[in-house]
Amino acid sequence: MPTQLPDPNLNPLVEEIGKRVNSMIAEYLDGQQTRRITDPTPVEKLRSLFDEPLPRQGMPPLDVLDLYAQRVVPHTMVSTSPGYLGLMNPTPLPISIYADALASTLNQNQAASHHSPVGSVIEETVIRWLGEATGYGSDCYGHLTSGGTIANLTGLKLALHQAAPEVREFGLVETGRRFAVYASDQLHFSLVRATDVLGLGSKALRSVPARPDATADVEAIAAAIDSDRRQGWDPMAIVGIAGTTAAGAIDPLEELADLAEKTGAWFHVDAAYGGAAGLSKEFPGLLRGIERADSVTVDAHKWFFVPFVAGAILFRDPEHGLASFKAAATYIPPPRGGSQHPPTDYYQHGLAGTRRFDALKIWMALKHMGADWYANAVDRQLRLTRRFAEKVESIPGWNIAVAPATAIVTFRYEPERIALAISKKDAEAERALQQRNALQEWIASTVQEEGRFWISATPVPGGTALRLNVISYLTDESTIDAFLDTLPELGNRAGGMIF
Template sequence: MQFDFDLKQRKRILETVFEKIENYYSSTKDFKTNPDLNIKEIRESILTKELAIGINPVKAIQHVIKGLENFSVHTPHPKYFGLFNPRSNYAGIIADLITATYNPQLAAWSHAPFAVEVEELLIKEFANKFGYNRNADGVFTTGGAEANLTAILCALNHKYSKFARDGAFGLDKKPVIFCSAEAHHSIQKAAKVVGLGYNLVKSIPTTNDLKLDTEVLLQEIKNLDTSVYSPLMIIGTAGTTGTGTIDQLNQLNYICKKYNIWFHVDAAYGGGAILSQDLKHNLSGIEKSDSITFDAHKWMSVPMGTSIFLTSKDDILGKTFRITTEYMPKEADKLTVTEPFTHSIQWSRRFIGLKVYLSLLFYGWQGYEQTINHQAKIGRYLKSQLLKNGWVIKNNTNLPVVCFTKNEFETDSNFTKKILNNILANGKSWLSIYPIKGISTFRACITNYNTTEKEIDELIDELNKEATLYAKQ
């Protein structure tokens, strides 16, 4: 069969792939951090006529590698200080290769019992790390957006016993979701997808330290017209995308318990702090939540699409997703196992958890704690060097996310815009801009375990040079 190739061809293909990815993996820092966004050139570089009959596999691989190297922001670069897109650790890369080769189907337990049990073990491990009891449940998801969507569905099925049958049409009142104005926009997207509409997501202003203002939240709950609306859930964020802020989780839990509201914590980024004895205290209160979103593809440095939804309610995933079919395998009917397709949004399921499992087998929890502590240390170094060089920091978090500017240019939005354009054009570093209380700031996040003080010093030099040139204009 031509899809398989023969042994000699397969070896040649794999050798080509290994040679190319090893060159990239070992010399990522030598690439420009970002490409020139010439859409015409990018589109013209993509082969189209060749799709009809195909081309030589080695040439095809070389073509794809060249495209990715020339036209990608290189998030694995040690001077990528952007969004939460880390360099993939090697175990995660190998795990993706293994998964693609064996291609286990995790919809039914009996089709992939080893893989399903690995993921079940990991769910219990993470639930324990976050402080949930032994009856906690959860599932691997394709991303934080799916996990947050799962949380909303669970909250609906918990509050409304007939929601699975009747959906939103069976509700006598409109469910309201409360979250910070700094919360991730996947919340609004999930509200749209589930059929509630984003108007039922109430964004609560933040305090001066950028945390959800609990006093305003309480007033919003008290002001609800209960003849029309009913509070469904409160979402606290542990590590906001913009500023790395962690909401007052204990206070949010108190409000949820007082008003019988589902408490969800979006810890997609900041949840990684739970793996560090030095940082885990920042997540105090998360153990009291009803559910948690956590992205392993952020601070755990595994390839994209590796997220986890956890819940302290051991029956809610079944209530939300359980369904019976005639065509699914029945071998596990008499076993004390959970069929994955009855437990999540996904039906056909990839072995997502292997990226985490193999990484833990390679590096252990101890290795992860060291890595996370290293990144936190580099974040502190970045703050200290910025302050030493006359920059002012505008956010306050123990996570390695730093938002900063110059006092004299706070009201000049062109300052950050002009300097960022120059830095990106140079291709030595990648960072972004984030507005805080009407002030445009630079945002730099330590996402790469290979980032050292050397890269920070180079970034500071680059920023200082650009700021000096700007001041002379």
């Protein structure tokens, strides 16, 4: 007897699923404003909800959606909440949520333009828009990646190809050279990974201590290059960070560009987080110098409010991208003819093969909101962060660690007794510093467990600090003030822990 397979394309079914999903999305978006951010359910319980053998028999789609509502939604981390003042995980714009479903419906394979004729062209446009938004300039080229980590790897691969194109065929050993990459010690781990994956070795990444404001110390980097050169190292790339992961600091990009020019190193700017600051009207010129970069990382899934994943690498010369990554894939049809300038075959220009149509959600978000809305949203977040920074200093025992350059501020609870002990710089000072670090860790985890707000604790120059990032466009003055209101009591409780 022939097996009867359900037809998943049955229109009435799709309508039903769509209606249900739509109301689930609406409900979630409503709930994200007030729901607890962290779910306290123990992992054993979560496992018990999903630990079952491979289902041999299916079930109706609405029943699957019921399971989603019962077992998934209540246990998510609501990092889309306005009270999530946390890592770089934004509240996605509703249109970009739907864009993801539409992209999946079309299922264009953005590896080759033959199978994504319009998608490839949209990606080209989106890349130019990101170039313009960051201040890199719209005369750029590049592609979307699965995030900043892969964009940074791609940027350093472009740098390596400039330094030694023969590596593609013969490997590093054949060059007989040793390549080094320079950045401040506030760098994101992805750069360590990139040097590792490229075969340079993570020791080739010189992580030079930052200045007290968490920005790169250009003189120290220049000195490191000089000293390395004397020992036979080639400076392959200098990385400027536009929005460090911990403090949100912006490196002096102009000075780093000068240094790169002088030393012949590739200049890569990691603007994974800070790229959108290029749109600010109230704080113009924050990313000055980015236009001199050879390549730029920017994550639309951070400050451009689109859902994961949507990273990008931008650079100037398409030929250099092609030369760095070109692959022969005889099974992939060439671009369809008729044009002198065919759409990009992205598999020839970057690390990925099959690629999602992620350009769609960025295109829709920017078309729907417009760059002026983004500029206002970014400015509001920059203002809110400064408002917090100003107000926190007026609460006894609380002070700023690194002043905000972007929409991130780091701060500390530092009771007088501890501040005094640290200032003495004697044997007791180290113990007091440890205590102060532990206090910040305790405060961050207490805030997280309570579930109304979310902040983290992170090392910055001078020791561990609390870190607040206004990352949701839903966060407003009332959120910031409500969080500030919790600090005096939090400080008292933390103070009670000092022995």
